[in-house]
Amino acid sequence: MKEKLAIVMSGGGMHCSYAAGVLLALVKKFNLKKPDILIAASGSAGSAAYYVAEQHELIKKTWLVHLQTKKFINKKRVWKLIDVNYLIDEILKKKVPLDVEKIYSSEIDFYIPVTNYKKAQVEFFSNRNKDDIFEALRATKAIPFAFGRKIAIKDDLYCDYPMSSSVFPNIEKAIGLGATKILVIEITKNSRIGSLLLNNWLLVRNRKFKHILLKIFRKRREKNEKPRNINIFVIKPEKKLETGHLTIDRAELKRNIEQGYKETAKNKELEKFLSS
Numbered sequence: 001m002k003e004k005l006a007i008v009m010s011g012g013g014m015h016c017s018y019a020a021g022v023l024l025a026l027v028k029k030f031n032l033k034k035p036d037i038l039i040a041a042s043g044s045a046g047s048a049a050y051y052v053a054e055q056h057e058l059i060k061k062t063w064l065v066h067l068q069t070k071k072f073i074n075k076k077r078v079w080k081l082i083d084v085n086y087l088i089d090e091i092l093k094k095k096v097p098l099d100v101e102k103i104y105s106s107e108i109d110f111y112i113p114v115t116n117y118k119k120a121q122v123e124f125f126s127n128r129n130k131d132d133i134f135e136a137l138r139a140t141k142a143i144p145f146a147f148g149r150k151i152a153i154k155d156d157l158y159c160d161y162p163m164s165s166s167v168f169p170n171i172e173k174a175i176g177l178g179a180t181k182i183l184v185i186e187i188t189k190n191s192r193i194g195s196l197l198l199n200n201w202l203l204v205r206n207r208k209f210k211h212i213l214l215k216i217f218r219k220r221r222e223k224n225e226k227p228r229n230i231n232i233f234v235i236k237p238e239k240k241l242e243t244g245h246l247t248i249d250r251a252e253l254k255r256n257i258e259q260g261y262k263e264t265a266k267n268k269e270l271e272k273f274l275s276s
Contacts, residue, residue: 011042021260
């Protein structure tokens with residue numbers, strides 16, 4: 001049976017600049033341009049979209065040229081720390097146009113995980129279903145406490161939440177799609193401030209939402225074991241990323257990208273994994 005390779009990318013705010021470096025190394029060092037499946041959440045989803053569209057050169061440009069503005073992230077704008085609309089409508093649509101038609105015609109099955117706000121469950125938008133890629137990207141980046149609004153798509157409301165931005169549900173999705181090899185790019189980092197804000201947000205959710213959510217997390221912990229007959233390789237920062245989740249400092253983001261590139265390019269075990 002032919003091997004089926006999936007790349008699964010976690011969220012992690014601006015730490016996902018590290019994942020951008022990983023993708024560039026996969027392209028330039030390993031010539032990995034067309035995995036069978038790519039599932040990317042939250043902060044990694046934009047870089048993944050450019051990757052699927054074969055606009056590899058725009059991944060680094062987006063991170064280092066167009067995100068250094070308080071129109072995007074402003075820590076003093078507490079009611080909307082991150083303006084996701086600016087990212088989607090100004091950067092991805094205008095300043096660094098994402099070729100959505102190329103994504104729809106790609107050989108890669110591209111999936112963007114989001115949290116359904118009403119049902120407290122992970123759902124996936126995909127190029128295979130001709131879903132609106134820009135709205136899917138908007139939803140997967142809409143952190144409740146940082147953006148302050150939910151994204152309406154069809155008859156439901158969506159947002160970014162750890163249940164959709166972590167790798168575990170997305171690994172499960174890749175397996176369900178028939179992946180036999182999964183390359184996981186894991187950037188998620190626990191943050192005391194982030195955890196506090198998320199916990200406060202959860203407090204005001206209704207009882208049904210919290211009950212469903214706790215049940216999902218309990219199930220996730222029980223399933224946190226490597227599946228049989230599935231070859232999984234994890235790439236994560238070898239040394240701590242010094243940047244914050246909300247940094248827009250060009251020098252810091254550049255260091256993250258370079259770290260992701262260098263650690264990936266020199267990884268001999270990854271080379272064996274991809275060639276096996």
